[in-house]
Amino acid sequence: MRGWWPFVARDLRLAWSGGGLWLPLVFLLLVASLYPFAVGPDARLMAATGGGMLWIAALLAALLPVERLIAPDAQAGVFDQLLVRGKSDEMIALAKMTAHWIGFGPPLMLAALPASALLKLDGGLVARLEIGLALGTPALAALGVLVAALTSGLRSAGALAGLLALPLAIPVLIFGAGALHPGSDAALKFLAAISLLLVAITPIAAGAAMRAARE
Amino acid sequence: MLRVEEVSCVRGGREVFTDLSLAVATGESLLVRGPNGVGKSSLLRMIAGLLPCASGRVRFEGTLALADEHPALDPGRRLREALALWSRVDGADEERIDSALSRFGLAPLVDVPVRMLSTGQRKRALLARTAASGAELWLLDEPGNGLDAASLSVLGAEMDRHLSGGGAIIVASHLDLPHGFTRSIDLAMFAS
Secondary structure: OOOOHHHHHHHHHHHOOOOOOOOHHHHHHHHHHHHHHOOOOHHHHHHHHHHHHHHHHHHHHHHHHHHHHHHHHHHHHHHHHHHOOOOOHHHHHHHHHHHHHHHHHHHHHHHHHHHHHHHHOOOHHHHHHHHHHHHHHHHHHHHHHHHHHHHHOOOHHHHHHHHHHHHHHHHHHHHHHHHOOOHHHHHHHHOOOHHHHHHHHHHHHHHHHHHHHHO | EEEEEEEOOOEEOEEEEEEEEEEOOOOOOEEEEOOOOHHHHHHHHHHHOOOOOOEEEEOOOOEEEEEEEOOOOOOOEEHHHHHHHHHHHHOHHHHHHHHHHOOOHHHHHHOHHHOOOHHHHHHHHHHHHHHHHHOEEEEEEEOOOOOOOOHHHHHHHHHHHHHHHHEEEEEEEOOOOOOOOOEEEEEEHHHO
């Protein structure tokens, strides 16, 4: 595992200098500020649908940088250099997933607070939304890296990545949004289970995809 | 140090070379020659473990460094920082990077972003990374491309230095390099 953290730190620094860390934040706030204009400023409607809408925004924010996650490094030979240093594809995928999550999970959870205020969501709902995001964003980060590895090097990779990710993201969305209702602890447990599954299989599956793409 | 045993290479369904065997010991340098498309780069990638062998096997124990046409340096970062990432991944001493940079004449450019460097300067940066890696086996793919005469002689000196320090080098090149290779093979002899 030596050499793992410098690579994660390098990814984060690239995301920071490229403005990538602000992207999910701005995206979520944009969606939250546009939403009342689209459906009308009805407080009851906002409270009923706002949390679910923020979950959709979170899911799409995870897919925004998919084209930049794997393909540029594969083309520039960064992975080759890591591999000749004895790192495995799985370790690279794990580092990518970690950096992607740090780069969008916590900023998104932070952005969810002002976004909830814009939609006038009540405190209990915001708390459940934040717990759900804490459990669900690792799954979304894993999904982003997985589809990025699968579509790396393909033409129109972005469109294909969205198409691949959406069916896999639906369970996260169902249980994430389902956990917004009071007394829906079971949904949170399912969300945690899906998250664990995706986080566990992504390094292996993404690593296999990267290995296959190299030949 | 390295043994390549009856290796065949298949690229895109086409057999590029077959039954290639070679061995490289410490202190030896091997020049792989041959026209374009004969599989020089593929051979280096197979030795590096980046490409599976269609048949045969590569036996190698130790550390290796690869310098090919992919820079693997982040374009937006300063040269020194971009190279320091790799010495951190290696867990190596960052002073080695500095001395390698100055030997390759890159000391005045350490604060220049990688994307502003010329082709030759980028190539020298790759060679400096290889020289600073501390790896036992160097795999150099067309190391002379884009280098001026002065840089070529620095490269030759670095290769001599690595060999006398107990390393080994495999070079794929169609240019003449200022280095007395221990051996050379023509990959076209193994074409199928």
